[in-house]
Amino acid sequence: MTDVPLDRRLNAFRPDLADARLEGKVVADRFVAGKTARVVAPVLDVRSAPRLDAGLDTQFLLGDEVVVFDEAGGFAWVQGARDSYVGYVETAGLAAPGLPATHVVAVPRTFLYAQADMKTRATAALSLGSRVRVAGRATTRGTDYALLDTGEAVVAAHLRPVGVVDADPVSAAETLERTPYLWGGTSAFGIDCSGLVQLSLAMAGRTAPRDTDMQGASLGSPLAIGDDLAGLERGDLVFWKGHVAIMLDGGNIIHASGHAMMVVRERLADAVDRIAGLYGRPVGFRRP
Numbered sequence: 001m002t003d004v005p006l007d008r009r010l011n012a013f014r015p016d017l018a019d020a021r022l023e024g025k026v027v028a029d030r031f032v033a034g035k036t037a038r039v040v041a042p043v044l045d046v047r048s049a050p051r052l053d054a055g056l057d058t059q060f061l062l063g064d065e066v067v068v069f070d071e072a073g074g075f076a077w078v079q080g081a082r083d084s085y086v087g088y089v090e091t092a093g094l095a096a097p098g099l100p101a102t103h104v105v106a107v108p109r110t111f112l113y114a115q116a117d118m119k120t121r122a123t124a125a126l127s128l129g130s131r132v133r134v135a136g137r138a139t140t141r142g143t144d145y146a147l148l149d150t151g152e153a154v155v156a157a158h159l160r161p162v163g164v165v166d167a168d169p170v171s172a173a174e175t176l177e178r179t180p181y182l183w184g185g186t187s188a189f190g191i192d193c194s195g196l197v198q199l200s201l202a203m204a205g206r207t208a209p210r211d212t213d214m215q216g217a218s219l220g221s222p223l224a225i226g227d228d229l230a231g232l233e234r235g236d237l238v239f240w241k242g243h244v245a246i247m248l249d250g251g252n253i254i255h256a257s258g259h260a261m262m263v264v265r266e267r268l269a270d271a272v273d274r275i276a277g278l279y280g281r282p283v284g285f286r287r288p
Contacts, residue, residue: 009057009211010084012069012077019069019079034067037078041093042124043187050075050088056184057087058195058210063101063131068094083198083210101131103146103159106203108175108188110158116145123152127187128172129199131162165205169288170235172203173246173254173263181261186210193244193256196263197237200246201288208288212244220288229268232285238268239284240275 006026012019018028039060047054050073058080060066065081066089076091111122116138126132136147137156144156166172173196182190186199194212197219201208209215216239225231229251232238236247245255245268253271256263272281 009086012067012079012086014077017070017077019067032069034069034079036081036097037066037068037076037094038097039064039066039093040095041090042126042130043189044089044093046078046080046085046087046089046184048087050077054088056182058083058085058184059186060089061127061130061187065097066094082202083207085210099133099149101162102134103132103161104164104203105130105132105154105158106160107158108179110154112148112152112154113145114152116140116147116153118143118155125189126154127189128175129187129202132159134159163205166203168235169200169204169206170246170248170254173197173200174248176200176263177254177265179256179263181256181258181263183258185256191256191263193258196254196256197244197246197288206288212239212242215239215244216284216286220286223285223287225282225285227281229272232268233287235288237286237288238282239286240282241279243275243279245271 013022013026016029018026018031020031020033023031042062044060045056046058048057066078068076068078070077071091074091075088077088079086105126105128108128110126112124114121114123117140133149134146135149138145145153146156146159147153180190183192185191186195198208208219232247234249238245245253248254251268253268254265
């Protein structure tokens with residue numbers, strides 16, 4: 001067995017069951033390889049236990065892939081392919097893998113429609129970063145729609161092909177200004193500080209760990225920034241204990257603020273002064 005404890009957020013192991021890849025590293029009654037599934041709910045909550053009242057750890061978005069290790073009582077114990085996060089999700093939000101996604105939602109929020117017509121029933125709302133498979137096209141009253149393999153439709157201008165990414169990850173964060181703060185949230189319907197960093201980088205084609213401590217320990221390169229906070233550039237990350245913000249320029253940040261309970265722009269110096277009384281000064285700076 002390993003002498004270094006494995007992070008349960010990133011490794012699937014329980015006393016009764018564990019990921020087969022961890023055999024020899026952890027103790028469990030049995031080991032399983034798991035099976036691949038995809039998320040079919042617009043936003044799928046990932047909880048710390050198989051109960052609806054359990055804490056929200058993170059969220060998966062439509063089109064995300066997961067590995068399922070166990071299913072019981074309407075919940076599945078899974079690990080996300082995108083960021084390796086482990087937790088419990090409602091089984092109804094999963095389906096067989098299917099064909100790969102072709103497009104990504106590239107606006108903060110959009111609707112799925114029962115037909116290629118904005119006047120028909122909206123069947124769901126999707127967040128920035130959701131992945132869909134386009135099977136056809138249609139135009140109704142001058143508006144172009146992408147027809148999905150589910151039979152639903154979405155405004156074509158709200159999508160972009162998989163592999164087409166933002167040159168500037170901060171631009172995605174800017175589109176999410178005033179999004180409500182949600183602990184554990186990763187979508188344009190509700191997001192937390194590290195979720196904002198992760199989603200913004202994802203829209204630029206870059207992967208990022210899920211939680212603040214993970215990002216602060218491994219994302220990009222550390223910066224030597226003094227108490228005067230000089231030398232920071234757009235896209236740099238500022239870390240406090242349990243919090244992270246994205247630099248808009250040399251003196252301003254955008255972040256999912258638990259103080260404002262939404263994504264806001266703020267002068268870095270003001271945020272440092274305000275947060276210092278509760279959690280101290282920044283503990284690190286990184287350039288992803």
